[in-house]
Amino acid sequence: MAPKKREDLKQEDVLQAVVIADSFNVRFCPITEKKPRVLLPVANIPMLDYTLEFLSSSGVQEIFVFCSHLSDQIRTHIRNSKWNESSSSCVVTPVLSEGCRSMGDALREIDAKSLIRSDFVLIYGDTLANIKLQNIVEEHKKRREKDKNSLMTMVFKKAPPGHHTRCKEEEVVMAVENTTNRVVHYRKIGNQKRLEFPVEVLLDHQDVDIRYDLLDCQISICSPQVPQIFTDDFDYQTRDDFVKGILINEEIMGNTIYVNVVKNEYAARISNLQMYDAISKDIISRWVFPLTPDSNINNRENSLSCGRHNVYLSKDVTLARGCILEENVIVGGGSSIGSNTVISQSVIGNNCKIGENVKIMGSYIWNDAVIEDNTVITKAILCDSVHLYKGTTVQPGSVLSWNVKVGPDITLPECVKLTSEPIDDGFGDDLPEADQVTETSPDFGSRGKAYIFKAASDSDDEEELELVHDMWGLNIQSEDEDDISSIASNETDDLSDGSLPPDDYRMFYSEVIDTLRRAREENISTDNMILEVNSLK
Template sequence: MSAKKKGSKPADPLLKQEDVLQAVVIADSFNVRFAPITKEIPRVLMPIVNNPLLDYTLEFLAASGVEEIFVFCCAHADKIKKHLSESKWNKRSSPCSVTTIMSEGCHSLGDAMREIDRKALIRSDFILVNGDVVSSVQLKDALNVHRERFKTDKSCVMTKVLRHAYPGHRGRCLEDEFFIATDNKHTILNYQKMKDTRKVKIPMTLFKDHSNVNLRYDLQDCHICVCSCRVMELFTDNFDYQTMSDFMRGVIYNEEIEGNKMQIYVVTNEYATRVSNLTMYETVSKDIIHRWTYPQVPEYLGTETYNFGRNHVYSAKDITLQRGCTLGEDVVIGSNTSIGSNTRISQSVLGRNCEIGENVVLKNAFVWDNVTIESNCLIDTAILCNGVKLMSGVKVQAGSILSFGVIVGPDVTLPSGTYLSTIPPPKEDEFDEEFNDTDTSKDLTRSVSQQDQLSLGEGGIGFVWKNAEENDDDEDEELAREMWGMKISDVHNEDEEESDDSDDDDSGPPSVVMDDTEIFYNQVLDSIQSSYSSGAINCDNLILEINSSKFANNVSMKELVQLVTKAIVELPNTHSPNILTTKEFAAFVIPLVKTLVPLLKNYLKGSESQLDFLGSLQECCITNGSLCTSIPKMLNILYDNDTLHEQVIVHWFKKIPLNDSAILQQLRKNVQPFITWLEEAEEETDSEED
């Protein structure tokens, strides 16, 4: 009998299976925030920048090394299954296996988790994610951290992935606002939703029991969790766990009884946001166009090939652009789409096979496939689903949704917040019964009687769905916050003001959302100040930093020149702790400009940019009178170094208003001798040539 060779024992197939990284994708939102669209397709199949939402989620998981994905479907499960069967995820070349789990009887996340546990599909640690998440996070590090924690503490059942985002950040969803307290091991000690409150109540026992407590309100929920198998058991054992919030409360506040813990993993430079409502749909679309989600950008997703041009314009093959049409910033155009003459498009996404007529204005519009828009139409902040047709002269105002196959016109104006569908709106009891919104958050949409309040025009086809007009007082503020495309001020009545007086000391200043130009200006000012403080300004490094900020914040060249100029002249006052006199300001800014000549020369290459620079100096004089005295010497320095051309300086000087403010009159007076010298020098040169 021959001896067995060492190591010839076959590997246990169960051990091999446990090495396979699994993920569970919940492809149902269990709410109706996108109704009436979701009456016909599931949210995860809604196109965002011309690709289904679900594909973004699957791409993100595949890029993170997930090998086996279970997509749990409830509403419209057959459509999700069909989409996956016809996509690349069903081909042999697919980087991972994707399996659909269909169950129409589930009405919440908890029901879905219990159904998955009943099928015994999960064998080891897994990723739990919603099917409407767009992310570039690499989960390898989060998974390793979770596993290391689990080795030392078996009670760690879940690691929740959060993203650092300051209050007011565009990626933070109002309904997901939360406050969290953790210990030095990142274990969650306290978790509170902040949607309906301005106060946080922290039990004193939290500080008595823990010597180190971190209180944070600068985090965003990515809706991505790294879970152990114990998570499935907890959902199965506790039928009152319906939502993720229920699960978190149960784990955190029953820790002493059940011994389970949740911890967090924070990402800073990666992208992860859930498309949870219409506002976030717009936000994530713009982030994809601006390439914050890289590598999940239009030219790398789906089967369509896009050309990426200036100002974030993406154009597919076989598009037709008639003479005179204008494409502004942030525009995506799908294949076989034609655009008529004198049409203006900005901050919009157009799908495939669309026909856009003449003299059409599209601003912040999301136009899906096979849409027809005839001449002289105006669309502002709206979604037009597949097959929609707008006859000539139709105006669609902000916050509107036109669902599949709707026809409007001709010469009709749709008021703000109009929702149209070819399916009649259900009665309120039918509406609640069918969709069964179990996550307790209020719907954006309510049905009204089928007697349409709005005329769709002679050729119009569709029913009117409207936003709720009769709500409890408690719902008014929330409804105003969640209205998409509406400019609604935050107004409180007298009773609310009185009740909030006691909160003023604790609430702190309100959050302010900075736009891209403000962020860019602050970054440039910080870069110049840091370089100056180091004792040796390196213009090459500054140019690299400014260019990086320019592309990151979508700043035009004109804005760059103006804001860099402003940052340079503001640096003396920003750097000094005291208010500078005119003489002190000049002693600071003139040597600074000499040092920054290579930087300015890099951006002031043409007459247009030089005029932008001089115009920005002129504007800065209005707010900083000390600058007027320094400008002549600054002009002389830049002229001697061939950074500013003589003709440009003279042209700018002649455009300074004669009878305007006293500060501009003083500016003209100060610069006049330098202009006279330039003109005399030119005359001498001409006479010598003669």
């Protein structure tokens, strides 16, 4: 039977979704060198499939998967998946647009193609959740019937600071009206230790909660006007830009944004390696039920069965006598494990060969890897076709890309990032470069084939640098970062002591202080005060 066409679902009440597939995958690609996988495996299942399964089970009938990088992989995967079968409950359509670098660009392209007809779900392709989305969508629609200016409902999960699924890059503080859940203040704070909160928020609203106990699920229910607003304002590149812009112009435009807080369900986004590790362990531990490894999402060939202590095995796994699979372990199809090998809190991909007396703890081994005897791997990622010769030790925080060979009888330093070939300049002029290492380098063994991945110090992508310097949440900082932090700290200390910058900066500072005092005495509006301060520049 032929697959369903999107034209068959052109009813106004069809629930649509836009999935931004270029997210963590793209940031991870430079590390996995010039032939990367955009469909990164999470617990032996492509990351994108978890997002599609969540949307399908939530009643979404039409899904647009937006991609600009390695789109051929996504299109081929969808074409060969259950989402393209006639029995599928939803229609999944890849949307390709080269050159898009942000969510804002993606939504502008979606608006240009006129794909959105009604309220839709906006989500990243590396988000995993088991939320009952239907209830949130219905609440959003009822709110829009009363208030046509309600643009978006953001989904957050209650999670205390320090929770393992809270990403420090996505920390936010919000002020929310207690009775309506309308967002009146929103700020992304990241790693800031001090926060200035506007007093006007408390003065202008009688019943408001200041929330710092929320995890951003990166799921939003949007009105059809949202893509149009992104098109009208090219300054909006991210959802955070959009939210802040709407709140700033709320009095003028009248548009509003709301929040829905879930408590018992699971939702989190894989935005760096630390989150990749945390969410993978949650899936294996069945915290994201029914999204579990043995649910065999879109994976009919290598189905997994679950045993005691959350040990998942494919049907054609070979286990030698004396090997120990302790707990929270996945072993993919065609893989073999030698005697006296101990594996815990780890994922082994398909067709891997693991020798004798090997110890693997908290690590992720992708497909076709060869791990020889007496090897130790701790909290690391080994991509496809990595070969570790006997006696090799891989220490925490390490990432070994495709086809890397290391050993024998060597110990890699912590947080090392290795590729098998130099990164090609054709991938992009602004991407990180690699320092070449000879194949016979003693650092990687007499049979080693590896190049050190090194991020360019002048990279404009702060998130990419953060990914490199904070692998697995180990807070590894470069000397340059320490110097910058020290300089920033000294400048802050100087200003806090009352000392002022010389010459023009001193004059500007003095005039701003006088303007603020006069605004307070004469009760000048905030907008007029902002204009005066900007004119002083």
